[in-house]
Amino acid sequence: SRWLQLGRRAALAAGALGAGSGAALYLSTPAFATELTLHSSHLPWSHNGWFSSLDAASVRRGYFVFKQVCAACHSMKFIAYRHLVGVCLTEEEAKAEAAEIQVQDGPDETGQMFERPGKLSDFFPNPYPNVEAAKAANGGAAPPDLSFIVAARHGGADYLFHLLTGYMDPPAGRLVGEGLYYNPYFPGGAIAMAQALYNEIIEYEDGTPATQSQLAKDVATFLTFTSEMEHDDRKRIALKVLPWTLVLVACSWFAKRHVFTYLKSRKIAYKNRPPRKFYT
Amino acid sequence: IYFFNRNLPLLSLLDLGTPVNISYFWNFGSLLGLFCGVQIFSGVLLSMHYQNSIEMAFFSVNLSIQNEVFLGWFFHNVHSSGASFFFVFLYCHLFRGLYYGGFNQINIWMSGVTILLFSMALAFLGYVLPWGQMSFWGATVITNLFSAIPYVGEDVVHVLWGGYGVAGPTLNRFFSLHFLVPFLMVMVAFFHVFIFLHVKGSSNPLGGPINQFLKIEFFPYFVVKDFFGIYLIFFVFFYFCLLNPRLLLDSENFIEANSLVTPVHIQPEWYFLSSYAILRSIPNKFGGVVALAFSVLFFYFFPFFFQNLYNNSFFNNNNVKFYFWFWLSSAIVLCYVGASPVEYPWVSIGIVFTFFYFSGFFFLLF
Numbered sequence: 001s002r003w004l005q006l007g008r009r010a011a012l013a014a015g016a017l018g019a020g021s022g023a024a025l026y027l028s029t030p031a032f033a034t035e036l037t038l039h040s041s042h043l044p045w046s047h048n049g050w051f052s053s054l055d056a057a058s059v060r061r062g063y064f065v066f067k068q069v070c071a072a073c074h075s076m077k078f079i080a081y082r083h084l085v086g087v088c089l090t091e092e093e094a095k096a097e098a099a100e101i102q103v104q105d106g107p108d109e110t111g112q113m114f115e116r117p118g119k120l121s122d123f124f125p126n127p128y129p130n131v132e133a134a135k136a137a138n139g140g141a142a143p144p145d146l147s148f149i150v151a152a153r154h155g156g157a158d159y160l161f162h163l164l165t166g167y168m169d170p171p172a173g174r175l176v177g178e179g180l181y182y183n184p185y186f187p188g189g190a191i192a193m194a195q196a197l198y199n200e201i202i203e204y205e206d207g208t209p210a211t212q213s214q215l216a217k218d219v220a221t222f223l224t225f226t227s228e229m230e231h232d233d234r235k236r237i238a239l240k241v242l243p244w245t246l247v248l249v250a251c252s253w254f255a256k257r258h259v260f261t262y263l264k265s266r267k268i269a270y271k272n273r274p275p276r277k278f279y280t
Numbered sequence: 281i282y283f284f285n286r287n288l289p290l291l292s293l294l295d296l297g298t299p300v301n302i303s304y305f306w307n308f309g310s311l312l313g314l315f316c317g318v319q320i321f322s323g324v325l326l327s328m329h330y331q332n333s334i335e336m337a338f339f340s341v342n343l344s345i346q347n348e349v350f351l352g353w354f355f356h357n358v359h360s361s362g363a364s365f366f367f368v369f370l371y372c373h374l375f376r377g378l379y380y381g382g383f384n385q386i387n388i389w390m391s392g393v394t395i396l397l398f399s400m401a402l403a404f405l406g407y408v409l410p411w412g413q414m415s416f417w418g419a420t421v422i423t424n425l426f427s428a429i430p431y432v433g434e435d436v437v438h439v440l441w442g443g444y445g446v447a448g449p450t451l452n453r454f455f456s457l458h459f460l461v462p463f464l465m466v467m468v469a470f471f472h473v474f475i476f477l478h479v480k481g482s483s484n485p486l487g488g489p490i491n492q493f494l495k496i497e498f499f500p501y502f503v504v505k506d507f508f509g510i511y512l513i514f515f516v517f518f519y520f521c522l523l524n525p526r527l528l529l530d531s532e533n534f535i536e537a538n539s540l541v542t543p544v545h546i547q548p549e550w551y552f553l554s555s556y557a558i559l560r561s562i563p564n565k566f567g568g569v570v571a572l573a574f575s576v577l578f579f580y581f582f583p584f585f586f587q588n589l590y591n592n593s594f595f596n597n598n599n600v601k602f603y604f605w606f607w608l609s610s611a612i613v614l615c616y617v618g619a620s621p622v623e624y625p626w627v628s629i630g631i632v633f634t635f636f637y638f639s640g641f642f643f644l645l646f
Binding site: 050078083144145147148151152153154156187227229230233234235237238241242245246248249252253255256259260263 | 504505515519522535544
């Protein structure tokens with residue numbers, strides 16, 4: 001018998017030719033500077049598993065890192081203090097955190113706007129009154145809002161961690177513009193934000209050593225939470241729904257096969273006899 | 281008269297004769313019907329909380345629905361994953377029809393392609409609603425295509441926009457249209473299934489005369505087979521909704537729309553990538569728009585060029601099978617090209633495979 005039919009040999013040859021030419025084309029592509037962004041490796045976050053929740057202690061530490069380091073320049077206008085209650089702060093702690101900020105409210109009975117301490121329902125404050133002020137204070141680049149930053153960046157929490165810990169001297173010959181800093185993980189390589197996290201820049205209340213990587217890990221976990229507040233609910237529901245759907249699949253598969261048994265076990269037999277005539 | 285007596289929709293689900301040998305590729309029709317219902321249901325729930333002004337759209341989707349409405353995130357994920365699944369089923373259903381010669385039933389085919397066009401319009405309109413960066417810029421790119429219409433193009437675009445650029449009025453009318461079109465689509469789908477299909481019933485993988493006598497009742501056989509397919513798809517669907525909702529989403533759409541900042545890579549959702557690649561492969565603006573339109577509209581022409589004796593592809597010469605797979609593989613490569621930046625080598629690859637995409641169609645004519 002023939003090893004392969006002619007048509008299949010032809011298809012195999014075409015496939016090999018296609019694959020070979022594809023490889024040659026790919027390897028001959030010149031590399032562009034924008035493609036020289038270092039891709040962040042996948043980090044073993046404790047919340048990576050299908051049924052793993054966010055580390056609440058890490059989220060809490062991350063909130064304090066955000067408040068003490070990042071909130072000086074970055075807004076988080078979609079997160080309110082009440083969102084943190086029951087996740088990383090108790091209600092009293094959240095009220096105390098909110099009370100630290102001043103919020104413009106009003107008008108009062110005389111028609112004047114006034115300032116009052118924050119409440120749980122207030123959103124995180126914006127350090128700048130508008131985008132232009134943010135740009136002017138930061139060398140022309142407004143610090144982005146961090147509410148959904150983990151969702152809004154390719155690579156998510158991995159990218160954030162690597163970005164925050166990835167500041168280094170540029171390689172020889174690589175020029176970085178004035179007011180910019182070299183970071184291989186940032187698209188283009190030159191980021192307007194100076195390195196923000198250093199060892200021991202803040203002190204954790206629970207005594208965790210505040211190394212740079214610990215700070216980055218905690219703030220990335222906190223930002224994962226703010227980008228995806230339904231994270232824990234979602235996985236808990238998945239834990240209930242997915243095994244149940246598997247049970248349904250198994251039962252319906254059995255039911256289908258059961259119902260089709262007659263049809264699937266039929267056989268067509270040829271009996272050599274003259275055809276019957278139907279006309280009268 | 282027999283048609284009207286026995287063709288009551290619900291009754292036909294029970295005892296319409298169905299060929300005994302239809303494969304699992306015939307499940308996609310019922311899956312499409314189910315997911316149409318899922319999308320409408322989740323969409324109506326979302327529309328109760330969505331605010332369609334440009335100030336509040338992003339807030340209402342990403343904060344209000346996602347975080348504050350009970351199970352809002354769930355229905356948001358269902359609706360966005362459901363759209364992707366709907367397109368998977370649409371394409372599989374379409375490829376089944378192409379491969380097994382379903383275009384010989386002209387009524388069914390035409391109404392089906394109309395449903396495809398409605399769905400593509402619907403998906404485009406829906407993607408604009410969260411008012412993220414990709415929503416805004418995708419809307420800008422695609423609505424600007426209408427300016428390629430000679431003489432009236434600019435005015436058509438201004439009417440479409442409700443202004444001189446994609447802005448508040450655009451979002452408002454896109455929301456209204458996105459709410460309206462599903463009901464038009466359901467009407468066409470009703471005709472597609474209950475009026476056109478149930479005249480002769482389903483075709484089958486072998487096609488032809490076998491269709492007429494080797495039939496069994498729809499209930500319980502294909503009801504139970506459809507349920508199996510539905511539960512299997514539910515497993516995959518809930519995986520996407522609950523465990524990996526961001527896999528099919530563009531991270532750029534989590535940034536508020538800003539008309540002053542253009543994203544580095546503007547690309548549509550995956551189901552539009554092959555059409556997008558075709559659009560970008562033609563250097564001429566009008567030519568690109570025509571190619572884009574033709575890449576979907578050429579399905580309308582299939583019944584008139586490929587009249588088969590046996591109502592299927594099984595008995596055709598091998599050229600037809602080859603060109604089906606040739607066309608399909610070029611469509612898949614074009615998906616990848618559509619997601620790539622407009623640089624070497626993707627530009628050349630895009631042009632070559634656009635040629636392959638249309639050549640299959642033209643070679644089959646002769």
